[in-house]
Amino acid sequence: MQYELIRKVLERRDWGGAARVAGWVRTRRDSKGGFSFLELNDGSCLANLQVVAETALANYQTEVLKLFPGSSVAVEGVLAPSPGAGQLLELRATSVTVFGFCEPTAYPLQKGRVSFEVLREIGHLRPRTNTFGAMSRIRNTLAMATHSFFQEHDFLYVHTPIITGNDCEGAGAMFQVTTLDVGNPPRRPDGAVDYAADFFGRRVNLTVSGQLNGETHACALGRIYTFGPTFRAENSNTRRHLAEFWMIEPEIAFADLADDAALAEAFLRHLFQQLLARCRSDLEFFQKQLDPALIGRLETLAVAPFLRMSYTEAVAALRSSGQTFEFPVQWGCDLQAEHEKYLTEVLAKGPVIVTDYPREIKAFYMRQNADGRTVAAMDVLLPEVGEIIGGSQREDRLDVLEARMRGCGLNPELYSWYLDLRRFGSVPHAGFGLGFERLVQFCTGLANIRDVIPFPRTPGNAAF
RNA sequence: UCCGGCGUAGCUCAGCGGUAGAGUAGGUGGCUGUUAACCACUUGGUCGUAGGUUCGAAUCCUACCGCCGGAGCCA
Numbered sequence: 062m063q064y065e066l067i068r069k070v071l072e073r074r075d076w077g078g079a080a081r082v083a084g085w086v087r088t089r090r091d092s093k094g095g096f097s098f099l100e101l102n103d104g105s106c107l108a109n110l111q112v113v114a115e116t117a118l119a120n121y122q123t124e125v126l127k128l129f130p131g132s133s134v135a136v137e138g139v140l141a142p143s144p145g146a147g148q149l150l151e152l153r154a155t156s157v158t159v160f161g162f163c164e165p166t167a168y169p170l171q172k173g174r175v176s177f178e179v180l181r182e183i184g185h186l187r188p189r190t191n192t193f194g195a196m197s198r199i200r201n202t203l204a205m206a207t208h209s210f211f212q213e214h215d216f217l218y219v220h221t222p223i224i225t226g227n228d229c230e231g232a233g234a235m236f237q238v239t240t241l242d243v244g245n246p247p248r249r250p251d252g253a254v255d256y257a258a259d260f261f262g263r264r265v266n267l268t269v270s271g272q273l274n275g276e277t278h279a280c281a282l283g284r285i286y287t288f289g290p291t292f293r294a295e296n297s298n299t300r301r302h303l304a305e306f307w308m309i310e311p312e313i314a315f316a317d318l319a320d321d322a323a324l325a326e327a328f329l330r331h332l333f334q335q336l337l338a339r340c341r342s343d344l345e346f347f348q349k350q351l352d353p354a355l356i357g358r359l360e361t362l363a364v365a366p367f368l369r370m371s372y373t374e375a376v377a378a379l380r381s382s383g384q385t386f387e388f389p390v391q392w393g394c395d396l397q398a399e400h401e402k403y404l405t406e407v408l409a410k411g412p413v414i415v416t417d418y419p420r421e422i423k424a425f426y427m428r429q430n431a432d433g434r435t436v437a438a439m440d441v442l443l444p445e446v447g448e449i450i451g452g453s454q455r456e457d458r459l460d461v462l463e464a465r466m467r468g469c470g471l472n473p474e475l476y477s478w479y480l481d482l483r484r485f486g487s488v489p490h491a492g493f494g495l496g497f498e499r500l501v502q503f504c505t506g507l508a509n510i511r512d513v514i515p516f517p518r519t520p521g522n523a524a525f
Numbered sequence: 526u527c528c529g530g531c532g533u534a535g536c537u538c539a540g541c542g543g544u545a546g547a548g549u550a551g552g553u554g555g556c557u558g559u560u561a562a563c564c565a566c567u568u569g570g571u572c573g574u575a576g577g578u579u580c581g582a583a584u585c586c587u588a589c590c591g592c593c594g595g596a597g598c599c600a
Contacts, residue, residue: 090559098559111560129551147560166535166569171550172561173536178592233599270600295598296526308600387596398596448600496600509593521591 064135068106071150076141080152082110083135083160085189086128088172097125099157101136104188107195107342111143111151112136124159130171131163131189177512184516184525192350195343196513199336200501206335207288207309207497210328216284216311221271223290226263234294235266236304267292270494271310273426273479276455279312279490280482286311288497296520300509301447303498305518312492318428318437318454321491322414325441325450326367328495329412333363336504344504352506359504361411368409371417372396372435375404382408395422396440398447405444413442425469427453428489429461439493446503452493459483 064083073080084103091097095116100109114125114136128134138154165171169183170190180187187193208218224238240260241247247255256264271287278285291308311324336344337359348355370378379390379400384407388397396404396415404413417435420427427436441450456462462483463473473480501513511517516525 088560090557090562092557092559093555094558096558100560109560113558143558145558145560151558166551169535171536173549174561175536179536181592291600293599297598298526299596299598300594302599306600446600451600494600499600 064103066105067101067103067108067110070110070140070152071106071108073140073150076150078140079137080140081135081137082152084110084133086130086132086134086163088130089125089128091126097121097128099125099128099134099136099154101134101152102189102194104194104197106198107191107346108148111145111148112138112154112157113141113151114154114157118154118157120157120159125157127162128157128159129163129165129168131168133160133163134158135160177509181511181517188515191346192507192512195340195346196501196505196507197515198343199340199505200513202336202339203332203497203500203504204288206332207286207328209335210331211284211286211311214284216286217278217282219275219278219282219285219287221268221274221287221289221310223268224261224265225268225274226261226265227268227273233269235269236292236294238265238267269293270308272312272492272494275310275312275492276479276482276490279314279492280486280488283314284311298520300511301499301502303510303514303517303519306510306514307497309495309497310492312490314488314490316454316491317489318416318439318491321452321454321493322369322416322439325414325439325452325493325495329367329441329500330363332500333359333504337363347505347507350506351508355506358411365411367412367414367441369414369416370404372415372419373417375400375413375415378408379403393419393421401442401447402444405442411444415440415442423453425465425471426455426462428456429465437491441493443499443503445508446499448496449499449503450493450495452491454489454491457483457487457489459487 064081067082067084070080070082082101082103084101087100087102087109089097089099097114099112099114101112102109114121118125135158136152136154137156138152140150141153143149143151169175170186175190180190188197211218241254241258247258249255268291270291271289275285275287287310289307290305292305294304295302313320313324344356344359373392375396376390376392382403384403386397386399388399390400405411416439417430418438420429420434420436423436423438427438429436437454439452440448443449456465459480462480466473466476498510498513502510505513507513511519
């Protein structure tokens with residue numbers, strides 16, 4: 062690499078040593094004392110490098126004075142301690158080479174604050190801001206920490222399909238994938254679209270969950286996880302939903318719900334620890350800008366156990382809370398956002414793992430408990446963000462699962478491969494799905510999920 | 526999809542029936558080892574779109590579009 066990262070340069074103290082960097086100008090301040098200051102950022106860290114460019118440079122008048130925010134340059138120079146406040150060192154330029162100028166009247170990222178709403182309209186430029194730089198580094202660290210956690214615990218990374226024929230997974234509306242001419246598709250004699258003529262010879266969609274596929278590998282290889290894109294065609298317009306998001310789905314064999322909850326907690330704890338160790342200055346930035354309690358909360362969660370309660374206990378706690386809710390709490394009803402908010406933000410003041418939900422409000426594949434009315438399900442709830450993990454022990458008894466599917470109006474014949482896992486050497490197993498963007502939200506304090514993914518996909522919006 | 530709020534200069538916003546404003550960014554000049562630099566002057570707008578009410582609409586009404594917040598769906 063021809064250029065040294067600014068993050069590395071900022072750690073140096075060898076005054077007089079040479080350095081060569083490249084990056085984008087954040088601001089320029091001119092001094093008639095015979096030089097200009099350039100704040101240079103290359104994305105390697107939050108901090109900028111202060112470059113001192115003297116009028117003696119051959120291109121000072123012709124080029125340096127035309128470096129507005131957004132311009133790209135390479136700078137060669139000599140490291141020196143900085144006499145000014147605000148930075149320890151500076152690079153005294155011996156040459157400034159311009160890659161590209163940046164027209165200030167046209168470039169939307171000038172020095173002042175730009176709102177998140179405006180930044181969403183310039184998704185191709187917002188990675189150049191402090192906020193998106195910090196978010197991107199945190200997102201990267203959380204992704205790598207995900208792999209390190211599972212790899213260190215002997216999980217296999219399994220790639221489940223993006224295109225799926227599982228047309229009744231029940232996790233939400235799906236995007237259809239087809240090569241047929243949608244304006245004039247082939248039709249069967251009865252007028253219905255003839256999907257036998259489609260690319261896969263059947264109707265297929267983008268996946269809403271890798272879980273069913275993941276179970277096949279857990280029930281062969283023991284411990285697996287997936288980490289990939291997931292798609293929901295719901296018309297959701299909230300700060301917590303995306304049509305395309307990334308989900309982490311571990312699946313473990315020979316495990317029950319308690320093992321599943323313990324895994325979720327250990328995983329989250331590892332993520333928080335890694336983040337605190339590796340992204341300190343980015344976290345400090347978000348703490349200063351968005352949430353004064355951010356780092357303290359992560360530090361607590363990196364060591365403290367999460368509060369656990371059964372759904373039945375949660376309902377009892379809500380009913381005796383003295384709070385008036387818009388939706389009255391009753392055993393059997395799903396917990397509303399206001400209820401989850403009370404549990405996490407008032408009762409626990411932190412994450413809560415709620416287990417053993419009523420069978421009727423949960424998915425068909427969740428294992429039925431001995432009480433006959435609940436299933437071995439769990440949700441991990443976070444303050445502000447809401448549900449970040451949904452998981453369960455899977456129903457491993459063939460007859461019980463088939464009966465449950467019929468009860469849900471599903472045709473077991475369409476799931477024969479899934480039922481084979483129970484037919485041939487069935488084992489107790491469990492798993493969960495973690496919404497990666499909601500995790501990034503929680504770890505940055507960014508209120509809107511559209512600001513924690515590079516290119517958000519939401520109803521009516523797929524620009525860039 | 527439902528409920529509510531908001532669309533005015535590149536950006537952040539004020540104006541809420543009577544000739545379109547401020548800060549900031551940009552330009553010019555001054556000053557300065559500066560750092561949200563500072564001081565003076567200055568460029569910049571079909572007030573989201575289309576109708577309507579009115580002598581007169583950025584301002585009131587209607588519809589549509591977009592954005593934001595809440596709800597539902599969930600991760």
